[in-house]
Amino acid sequence: MATTAESATIEQGSVVSADGTEIVYDRRRGGGAGTVIQIGGAFSYRKFPKMAQLAEALVRDHGLTVLTYDRRGRGDSGDTPGVYDVRREIDDLVALAEAEGGPDNEVSLFGWSSGAALALLAAAGGRLPGLVRVVAFEPPFVVDDEHHVPPADxxxxxxxxxxxxxxxxxxxxxxxxxxxxxxxxxxxxxxxxxxxxxxxxxxxxxxxxxxMAPYMRGEPLRPEDWAGVTAPTLVISGEKSAPLLRKGSRAIAGLLPAAEHRMLTGLSHNPKVGLLAPEVGEFLVGR
Known part of the structure; x- marks a missing residue:
């Protein structure tokens, strides 16, 4: 595996999304194994400790260049108060890929929780033509009413x-x-x-x-919503995570044309990076 310095240098950058919103990100340069954009979930931000630890491990152990960014409305990125549209968040990913992707804007995506769902939706929409691979860590899809279902209002x-x-x-x-x-x-x-x-x-x-709203209703996922996710995809869940998360992970992996699901022993939704990073890194570099 490619190695770099013990702690990667962090370079801050920003892009302007399609609607004029500034999106701020950190870049850790790797050894030429490709570029991955990390997408955090609810309450996360680009310097969220475990996302930063994962980024360091992917650079150090796998030679990947890693972008961690503040999703709109958090950290140093801008926001559109009162306007909440998943298409705008996909615009943000497109802007990052165009600015930092390799040849033909090639990037991979790693998403955690709602960030995993956003990564899959971006892949399904086909607006990232250079998308190489996707890792979705526990997208919180609620596919039946056996466990918690958010209220309709x-x-x-x-x-x-x-x-x-x-x-x-x-x-x-x-x-x-x-x-x-x-x-x-x-x-x-x-x-x-x-x-x-x-x-x-x-x-x-x-x-x-x-x-997340369309996919947390306690109803099965619709295959037609995800048919566009043609990039090789790894869906990861943790053996220690809530049954709802494990069930949602298995459900989405079963619908994707080129996906596999792995449940990792000892892992929870608040993951041990030492367990998660090797699986993510090996998949993203094609091993």
Whole structure:
């Protein structure tokens, strides 16, 4: 495997998306094995610790150049308050690929949680002609009503909380009602150093919901929605993750034309990077 310095140099850049929104990203240069864009999930940002650790491992151990970026509405990137449309987030990925991709804008995508669903939707839409490979880590598709199903009026309530600037309530509501996290767990988070980070990214949950809303209704995924995902795809789930996440991962992998599903022992939705990175890296470099 290609190796680089122990800690890759981080170079900051930005692109302007189709609607004029600035998207800020960090680049870690690898050894020529290709470029991968990492897409975080709800409450994440480009310097999210585990995303940064994964980026370092992919550069160091696999020679990949890695872009981590602030999805719109979080970190240093711009936003479009009140306008939440998955097509705009795909525009952001297109802009990143055009700026940083290799020959013919070649890139791969790694997505985590709602970021995994966004990666798959971008692949399905065919607007990334240089797309090489996709890794989707636990897209939170809710494919039946056996487990948590978000309420039908979640969007209305979520947008109202965001518009009112009620960030603490936004975090609590999205985590409990959107993600199905037990309320006592969220209450305990309030007293951790991580809570200010959750508050900072709370308004961006409307973008996450724009991505996920059609696929969290407790209904089977429709094959026609995903037929365009023709790039080789690896769907990863963790043996320690909630059954809902494992079930959704298996469901989407079963629909994609060129996909495989791997469930990793010892892995959860809050992953150990040492378990996740080798699987991601080996797949992205074609081994």
């Amino acid at each position: 979640l969007q209305t309530r979520l947008h109202a909380l965001i518009d009112a600037g009620r960030r603490d309530e936004t975090v609590r509501y999205f985590m409990t009602r959107g993600m199905g996290v037990p309320s006592f767990v969220v209450a305990a988070m309030r007293f951790t150093p991580f809570w200010p980070k959750l508050r900072a990214t709370a308004p961006a949950t409307a973008h996450d919901w724009a991505v």
